[in-house]
Amino acid sequence: MRIDVVTLFPNMFKGFLKESIVKRAQTKRLVTIKLHNLRDYTLDKHRKVDDRPFGGGPGMVLMVEPIVRAIEAIEKTIKPARRSAGGGRAHKILFSPAGRVFSQARAKALAKRENLILLCGHYEGFDERIKELIEFEELSIGKYVLSGGEIPAAVVIDSVIRLVPNVLGNPNSAVEESFSKGDKLDFPNYTRPRVYKGIAVPEVLLSGNHDEINKWRSLRANR
């Protein structure tokens, strides 16, 4: 899988991409992540990416032209054999508080794609015409407002990558967890010591009786 991210702040991703499971997925060559600075797709000498909104009001709006240039340039570097049903070569996602709220079900579907392009907004968001020019899935990560789409992109990258086959050491990790079957949640876990500050681990987990353990776990899963 290849994920291209278009952002004004590529450095926001640097630490995140170099740690833990996301790092391992790249080291194992299961996932390639490419960061693109939107400013590199401007034509003027000031590298201008935003402008004041028509009609007035606070803040700045991301201009349509650098975004179109960025997406077109990225798609040219994706192999034509991988052209997806949506017309373009990659499945394209734009982050917006107005989008559909992201879920584990969406993460599962996105993990099956060969190519994703993630577009991070900033300031007041995008010139609306971008949605007429390019087919995007519009995603929100929740009903609150962030300064930019970088954290939402990190959320999507993390949740999608861990579902790509062979990324997790144990394939069952992604099967037996919260939201993997509808809204069912993971069961509570305990590890050593057996007693801490007078709180003991539930007896059944120490019993070695796997039928009883499974029964207890499924009972406690939807706490």
Ligand code: SAH
């Ligand atoms: N003026 C806009 C908010 C813009 S926030 C409004 O009121 O709706 C700036 C950018 O941050 C957005 O373009 C989007 O890319 C990102 N963003 C902010 N909150 C988000 C959320 N909950 N989910 C996904 N993206 C978000």
